[in-house]
Amino acid sequence: MARKKKNALGVKGQIILIGIVITALLFLPTTILLIIGMLPTFIATLVDRTREKVLGMTVGSMNLAGCTPFIIELWSGEHTKEHAIEIAANPLSIVVMYAAACLGYMIEWSMTGIVATVMTQKALARLRSIEQRQTDLVTRWGREVTGEIPLDPYGFPLEDQDETKTPA
Numbered sequence: 001m002a003r004k005k006k007n008a009l010g011v012k013g014q015i016i017l018i019g020i021v022i023t024a025l026l027f028l029p030t031t032i033l034l035i036i037g038m039l040p041t042f043i044a045t046l047v048d049r050t051r052e053k054v055l056g057m058t059v060g061s062m063n064l065a066g067c068t069p070f071i072i073e074l075w076s077g078e079h080t081k082e083h084a085i086e087i088a089a090n091p092l093s094i095v096v097m098y099a100a101a102c103l104g105y106m107i108e109w110s111m112t113g114i115v116a117t118v119m120t121q122k123a124l125a126r127l128r129s130i131e132q133r134q135t136d137l138v139t140r141w142g143r144e145v146t147g148e149i150p151l152d153p154y155g156f157p158l159e160d161q162d163e164t165k166t167p168a
Contacts, residue, residue: 029084033074036088037067040101058111059104066100 009017024031041063045056070093074084087093137145149157 027079029074029079029081030071032081032084033071033088034067037070037094037097038063040098040104044101044105055105055108058108059101062104062107063097063101066097066103070097 038060041056041060044059045053048055070087074087077083134146143149144151144157152158
């Protein structure tokens with residue numbers, strides 16, 4: 001029995017994709033500017049191997065913030081392909097858009113380090129707490145609770161042979 005190959009996007013995904021393509025064509029100057037300005041986001045998304053794609057989201061949000069003034073400039077002036085290419089060809093606009101993406105990379109890098117440090121410190125504090133609790137239990141109940149002393153089938157500690165012998 002041959003299995004039907006399932007479409008990767010599904011009907012909803014295809015409708016959304018068609019809507020995105022139509023919108024991109026209707027607003028072609030904005031699309032041109034965003035494709036050029038958001039290149040770091042596309043690369044970050046491709047490079048990020050995690051399932052959550054946090055790098056792509058962080059870089060993308062900062063990159064979009066860097067593109068926003070130039071999109072507003074495009075919308076408030078002439079909304080033509082020539083004006084979009086003129087804005088994208090301006091070195092200052094490219095530097096601003098890509099510097100914002102760089103800021104996104106730095107935020108992701110620093111937050112990863114901060115979160116790792118905080119989690120490590122919490123784990124070490126928890127470990128110290130567990131060790132202190134173990135020490136308290138040994139003090140209260142004796143060495144038998146450590147599991148280091150062998151037990152008989154009834155759960156009683158086996159006495160060491162040397163301790164039970166009486167001197168002759």
